[in-house]
Amino acid sequence: xxxxxxxxxxxxxxxxxxxxxxxxxxxxxxxxxxxxxxxxxxxxxxxxxxxxxxxxxxxxxxxxxxxxxxxxxxxxxxxxxxxxxxxxxxxxxxxxxxxxxxxxxxxxxxxxxxxxxxxxxxxxxxxxxxxxxxxxxxxxxxxxxxxxxxxxxxxxxxxxxxxxxxxxxxxxxxxxxxxxxxxxxxxxxxxxxxxxxxxxxxxxxxxxxxxxxxxxxxxxxxxxxxxxxxxxxxxxxxxxxxxxxxxxxxxxxxxxxxxxxxxxxxxxxxxxxxxxxxxxxxxxxxxxxxxxxxxxxxxxxxxxxxxxxxxxxxxxxxxxxxxxxxxxxxxxxxxxxxxxxxxxxxxxxxxxxxxxxxxxxxxxxxxxxxxxxxxxxxxxxxxxxxxxxxxxxxxxxxxxxxxxxxxxxxxxxxxxxxxxxxxxxxxxxxxxxxxxxxxxxxxxxxxxxxxxxxxxxxxxx
Amino acid sequence: xxxxxxxxxxxxxxxxxxxxxxxxxxxxxxxxxxxxxxxxxxxxxxxxxxxxxxxxxxxxxxxxxxxxxxxxxxxxxxxxxxxxxxxxxxxxxxxxxxxxxxxxxxxxxxxxxxxxxxxxxxxxxxxxxxxxxxxxxxxxxxxxxxxxxxxxxxxxxxxxxxxxxxxxxxxxxxxxxxxxxxxxxxxxxxxxxxxxxxxxxxxxxxxxxxxxxxxxxxxxxxxxxxxxxxxxxxxxxxxxxxxxxxxxxxxxxxxxxxxxxxxxxxxxxxxxxxxxxxxxxxxxxxxxxxxxxxxxxxxxxxxxxxxxxxxxxxxxxxxxxxxxxxxxxxxxxxxxxxxxxxxxxxxxxxxxxxxxxxxxxxxxxxxxxxxxxxxxxxxxxxxxxxxxxxxxxxxxxxxxxxxxxxxxxxxxxxxxxxxxxxxxxxxxxxxxxxxxxxxxxxxxxxxxxxxxxxxxxxxxx
Numbered sequence: 001x002x003x004x005x006x007x008x009x010x011x012x013x014x015x016x017x018x019x020x021x022x023x024x025x026x027x028x029x030x031x032x033x034x035x036x037x038x039x040x041x042x043x044x045x046x047x048x049x050x051x052x053x054x055x056x057x058x059x060x061x062x063x064x065x066x067x068x069x070x071x072x073x074x075x076x077x078x079x080x081x082x083x084x085x086x087x088x089x090x091x092x093x094x095x096x097x098x099x100x101x102x103x104x105x106x107x108x109x110x111x112x113x114x115x116x117x118x119x120x121x122x123x124x125x126x127x128x129x130x131x132x133x134x135x136x137x138x139x140x141x142x143x144x145x146x147x148x149x150x151x152x153x154x155x156x157x158x159x160x161x162x163x164x165x166x167x168x169x170x171x172x173x174x175x176x177x178x179x180x181x182x183x184x185x186x187x188x189x190x191x192x193x194x195x196x197x198x199x200x201x202x203x204x205x206x207x208x209x210x211x212x213x214x215x216x217x218x219x220x221x222x223x224x225x226x227x228x229x230x231x232x233x234x235x236x237x238x239x240x241x242x243x244x245x246x247x248x249x250x251x252x253x254x255x256x257x258x259x260x261x262x263x264x265x266x267x268x269x270x271x272x273x274x275x276x277x278x279x280x281x282x283x284x285x286x287x288x289x290x291x292x293x294x295x296x297x298x299x300x301x302x303x304x305x306x307x308x309x310x311x312x313x314x315x316x317x318x319x320x321x322x323x324x325x326x327x328x329x330x331x332x333x334x335x336x337x338x339x340x341x342x343x344x345x346x347x348x349x350x351x352x353x354x355x356x357x358x359x360x361x362x363x364x365x366x367x368x369x370x371x372x373x374x375x376x377x378x379x380x381x382x383x384x385x386x387x388x389x390x391x392x393x394x395x396x397x398x399x400x401x402x403x404x405x406x407x408x409x410x411x412x413x414x415x416x417x418x419x420x421x422x423x424x425x426x427x428x429x430x431x432x433x434x435x436x437x438x439x440x441x442x443x444x445x446x447x448x449x450x451x452x453x454x455x456x457x458x459x460x461x
Numbered sequence: 462x463x464x465x466x467x468x469x470x471x472x473x474x475x476x477x478x479x480x481x482x483x484x485x486x487x488x489x490x491x492x493x494x495x496x497x498x499x500x501x502x503x504x505x506x507x508x509x510x511x512x513x514x515x516x517x518x519x520x521x522x523x524x525x526x527x528x529x530x531x532x533x534x535x536x537x538x539x540x541x542x543x544x545x546x547x548x549x550x551x552x553x554x555x556x557x558x559x560x561x562x563x564x565x566x567x568x569x570x571x572x573x574x575x576x577x578x579x580x581x582x583x584x585x586x587x588x589x590x591x592x593x594x595x596x597x598x599x600x601x602x603x604x605x606x607x608x609x610x611x612x613x614x615x616x617x618x619x620x621x622x623x624x625x626x627x628x629x630x631x632x633x634x635x636x637x638x639x640x641x642x643x644x645x646x647x648x649x650x651x652x653x654x655x656x657x658x659x660x661x662x663x664x665x666x667x668x669x670x671x672x673x674x675x676x677x678x679x680x681x682x683x684x685x686x687x688x689x690x691x692x693x694x695x696x697x698x699x700x701x702x703x704x705x706x707x708x709x710x711x712x713x714x715x716x717x718x719x720x721x722x723x724x725x726x727x728x729x730x731x732x733x734x735x736x737x738x739x740x741x742x743x744x745x746x747x748x749x750x751x752x753x754x755x756x757x758x759x760x761x762x763x764x765x766x767x768x769x770x771x772x773x774x775x776x777x778x779x780x781x782x783x784x785x786x787x788x789x790x791x792x793x794x795x796x797x798x799x800x801x802x803x804x805x806x807x808x809x810x811x812x813x814x815x816x817x818x819x820x821x822x823x824x825x826x827x828x829x830x831x832x833x834x835x836x837x838x839x840x841x842x843x844x845x846x847x848x849x850x851x852x853x854x855x856x857x858x859x860x861x862x863x864x865x866x867x868x869x870x871x872x873x874x875x876x877x878x879x880x881x882x883x884x885x886x887x888x889x890x891x892x893x894x895x896x897x898x899x900x901x902x903x904x905x906x907x908x909x910x911x912x913x914x915x916x917x918x919x920x921x922x
Contacts, residue, residue: 025578026571028562033575036520036590043521059497064612065526065564065595066491066548084554087527087646091549092599101489101548103526103564108489114494117486129497134526134595138553151525371672449484 004182004271008215012144017179019335021265021275022145022325030143030150036333038261040282042153045260048184048280049155052177058128058157063110064133066101071109076234078108078176081201084216085137087305097164103136105359106140106255111158112235119249121240122162127249130157141365146262147461154256160237160249161250167250170206173223174254178209181256183223186277187211187263188387188393191437192248197418198434200253204228208255210433210456212396214268218433218458221259227251274336275358278378284316285374286332290325290344300361301343304353309372310339313378338381339374359384397439408459415445415452430457462769465732469676472726474855480735480796482608482726485547491604491611494551494695499722501613501743508723509741510616513638513905515834519589524571526595528563532570537695539569542662546598550784564597567716569663572619573696580710582701583623587631590712591618607723608680608922614719621698621710628687628711632668635685635715639670641681642717647738647846648724649854652899658725658879659895665689671894671917673857674727675735677869679764679894679919681721688712708889735797736819738846739839746835747777747793750806751786762804767812769802774839794819799842800835820845858900869920872897876906884908 003011015021021038034042050060066089072079080376089101104110111129115460120126135154143149144197159407161167175191182189189209199206209222231237232248240246266458268275285308289301308315318328325342330339341436342354342363347409355364355374355392357380366373396409410428421432433456440454464472477483482648495503510522527550530549533540543566550562561887572590582590596615618635620626636652643650650670660667661684670683688812691708701707720766739745747770749764762778769776779789786803793801803815803824816825816835820842825842827834857870875881875896882893885908894917901915 023575023578025575026525027532028525028573031525031527033525034523036522038523060494060500060615061497062500064487064489064492064494066489066492066612071488086554087550087562088552090550090551093545093547093601103550106899113488114484114486117484140554152529153523235619291613422812 005214005269008266008267011214011269011271015168015265015269015273016145021261024145025115028150030139030148031146032151034153035426037282041276041280041333042258042261042267044280044282045185046155048153049177049181049256052180052189053130056128056177061129061131061347063104063107063114063131064132067104067109069100071113072102074109074234076202078202078231078234082106082137083106083311085139087136087138093405104133105135105137105157106154107131107133107135107158108253111280112231112237112288115158115160115237115249116235118235118346119160119239120443122242122324125160125239126166126451127160128157130155130254143361144461146258146265149258151425155256157254159251159252160232161252162239162241162250164226164228164245164250166436167228169253170252171224171226174252177254178222178224181260184277184279185260185264186382187221187260187387188386188390189217190393190397190439190456192434193437193442194434195416195418195421195432200225202230202234204230207437208434210458210460211267212393213263213461214392214408214459216396216459218409218460219259219263219265219266219455220460222254222256223441225253225255227363230232232385233442240444265391268385269336272330273334275381275385276338278338278382281336281338282314283316283332283335283337284378285314285339285341286317286328286337287317287341287343288325288328288332289317292340292345292348294348296343296348297343302344304341306366306370306372308374311372311375339377357381357384359388373399377379411440411454412457413441413443414455415448416448417445417448417449420445420447420452421455424455424457428457430459432456433460466675466730469674469727472675472732473728475731476726476734476795477606482722485606491609491610493606493610493612495614502725502737502741503722505741506642506646507616507745508640510642510717511591511593513641514591514618516636517589517638519591520719522590522592524565524568524575524592525596526565528565528570530561530563532574535565535695536856539631539663539692539695543567543598546596546600548599550880555563566596566598567615568592568594568596568617568619569692569714573692573698575618576621576698577696580621580698580700585705586621586623586700587627588621588711589631590620591616591620591715596619605922606724607719611717612847613644616717617714618715620713621693622703622713623700623711624707625687625711628713629691631713632685632687635713639683639685640717640720641669642668644847645738645740646721647727647843647850648682648721648728649847649851650677650899651854651858651897651917653895653897655895656877656879656882656893657862659893661686661696663688663829665691668898669895671919672724672728672855673919674724674922675853677857677920678719678922679870679917680724680727680922682724683715684714685715686714688714699909728853729846730797733791734795736842736846737799738796739799739843742797742799743775744777744793744796744798745774746800746802747789747798748776748778748802748804749786749789749793750778750780751803753806755806755809757809758804761809765802765804765829765832768829772833772836800838800848818842818845818848823892833918871918872901872915873907873918874902874904874913875916876911878906878909878911881906881908881913882916884915885918889918891920893917894919894921 022034086102194206203225231246350373435453484494655667664686688710896914906913
């Protein structure tokens with residue numbers, strides 16, 4: 001790497017291409033190509049999310065990518081919130097369309113007209129669906145791969161329930177899912193209740209999952225929303241209760257995106273390159289054979305590859321003739337492979353392998369009779385990533401400046417009023433992100449003295 | 462089912478919704494919602510394809526969904542071939558775009574400008590990528606779920622090679638892949654060389670995989686293309702040979718789509734409903750417990766579910782209280798689940814299960830000590846589907862009218878000239894689809910007497 005992570009922006013822009021996650025040279029602004037290494041990483045994350053949602057009784061659907069102007073013409077703050085970000089299709093072939101079509105920026109306006117048809121009575125509830133799709137937003141801000149793009153890989157869950165309480169319980173399920181996902185990604189987070197003026201358009205309330213990037217800025221990497229009956233009333237999604245009474249459903253959503261990749265890259269990477277958390281790594285173990293005097297190197301390495309594969313581990317051998325072992329070490333470290341296995345003369349005679357973790361300096365010897373230990377090494381790397389990243393997040397919250405040149409995170413106890421937030425924004429030069437639910441404490445507002453809670457001020461991406 | 466498969470069109474329209482594969486009520490013409498059962502089926506097919514492509518050294522990529530007008534402004538027959546089918550984005554937010562954007566109808570124009578950047582010399586070749594994405598076509602013809610829609614689930618492979626021969630070898634690899642895919646889908650096919658005037662715009666030649674639907678019409682469910690240097694010349698995709706000489710790459714593509722689902726539904730289904738080939742079935746085995754006098758029904762059924770799961774089989778238990786076993790039998794037969802397991806008093810006392818194949822009338826008893834036999838039953842169902850569907854295809858080719866009221870398939874020996882094809886089209890009232898490669902024979906043209914080959918005439922979807 002030419003760049004140090006201390007200059008995070010440069011480091012990030014360099015590493016996403018150097019490690020072949022993406023190619024930014026696609027000729028349309030804000031739209032990049034997912035390269036195989038990057039897309040395999042994204043798909044591994046998708047698959048972890050997909051499996052969990054299915055276990056939790058979500059059906060996977062895929063809605064059309066387009067939403068007509070007529071469908072959007074519901075008089076509703078939700079629609080207004082997206083107005084400036086829509087790509088509009090006005091022509092099919094050489095004809096002008098009668099009803100212009102927007103590319104979905106999110107799927108409420110696509111799904112809820114169908115929910116209206118699907119839901120008749122209480123036996124149809126809860127309804128739980130998710131989809132993993134592209135969404136498009138005509139971003140006018142500065143774009144950056146995986147962080148802010150115009151063609152976004154998006155994961156969205158939508159549910160409908162009989163009562164507000166049922167919807168609240170669903171949010172609790174989302175929270176458990178999110179804990180699991182971030183455990184796998186080794187990413188710490190703050191659960192932040194967005195202030196009234198910054199919640200998702202149409203929601204009763206929004207809880208965002210913010211993480212802290214090495215620049216000291218925050219990145220929103222997930223959101224859960226309580227919609228109450230707001231959407232149901234606008235889209236007329238009604239159901240008959242057991243007593244025959246008709247009511248609107250209560251709804252929730254949970255959204256995540258390719259920003260998960262941005263967080264993984266940024267939080268774990270170092271000056272050498274990426275460090276990919278073991279359970280989502282496209283390659284979990286790389287074997288580098290070191291040519292020496294002993295015969296049978298290739299066969300021995302191949303037998304190790306087979307053994308490791310038998311434990312369900314994604315392993316690859318780099319047996320390219322034209323590169324030295326040293327070059328290969330650097331290359332796969334830069335690509336963030338969690339575990340390297342070195343095999344040379346000594347390993348052949350000793351019937352061992354030498355194991356190097358991406359997160360530690362030393363090496364370990366493992367007997368070929370204990371290849372199952374590779375799983376322990378993978379767990380170790382994950383645990384190290386979790387501890388490191390949590391420490392950085394907490395140091396940031398405590399006002400310590402670890403990675404970034406200038407901290408852009410401040411916490412203050414604040415009440416819920418906009419005037420107090422405004423005053424503190426002026427004072428700090430940062431944006432009020434909301435009350436921190438999972439790590440803050442209650443107290444007196446530092447502006448007005450009323451009841452408040454620890455609040456996050458930052459410069460969000 | 463209310464409809465007999467003899468009236469194929471009605472049967473098809475009914476079954477795709479009744480079995481909850483899709484919902485056609487989405488408010489935009491030609492765009493439907495993938496319901497969980499349908500999308501799980503499509504994803505199972507995707508996964509079989511994805512795994513095979515990766516084994517065969519293809520990298521999975523994802524390109525942006527949009528292609529700018531500038532990128533399309535290559536003076537080339539390929540572009541003209543799609544002109545009438547493009548959805549055009551002319552506005553972002555409230556602004557008019559400077560460069561209009563088309564939604565990809567296929568990805569040549571998106572990918573090859575990047576191939577130009579990726580390929581420098583022979584060491585970059587062969588280049589092999591695939592993507593599984595949505596494409597959009599402004600269809601003016603009659604739309605029908607999975608057969609002709611405007612929002613299409615699409616699987617596309619693109620390769621680049623040093624020589625024409627290398628590209629030909631790639632086509633042979635596609636053929637092997639296609640054989641494997643259709644073996645899993647239990648779908649017979651004709652490999653048909655499309656005539657000069659009907660090949661893919663820009664290709665040197667096109668080989669289509671056509672199958673015969675129960676209506677006696679043909680459905681193109683896959684295509685492989687030899688592009689030669691046609692695209693490379695237009696997109697300036699050059700490489701340096703080993704001797705330093707610069708040349709254009711030779712390219713191929715392989716395309717498949719959601720039409721695979723259309724073929725599976727149509728070819729295997731019967732008057733009862735769907736029959737889904739075992740290896741792509743979202744549910745491979747359904748367990749129906751039959752309440753009786755013996756205690757422990759639920760526990761016994763649950764233990765069977767666990768045992769079957771251990772063999773890696775996708776199994777589900779229908780223990781809904783509000784429906785009778787008979788209702789459940791019909792329901793899951795309609796949904797096309799390949800194997801049903803019935804468990805009642807007798808099975809509990811005998812320590813057995815009763816197995817019913819969707820493709821046969823009788824039932825079999827299996828001891829709980831031989832649950833691995835479920836795999837044999839799944840194989841049996843697949844084999845039956847293969848044999849049945851191959852016989853129908855061959856009967857059709859032989860002029861027998863098995864399922865359809867009126868055959869719309871005719872084979873004639875024909876040469877390669879358009880005037881002979883025209884003459885025969887007028888005589889048969891059908892369309893010349895091309896020479897049949899895998900099942901035809903050489904002979905004399907039935908119009909002019911020159912050298913020719915068995916050709917397919919049909920009414921294609």
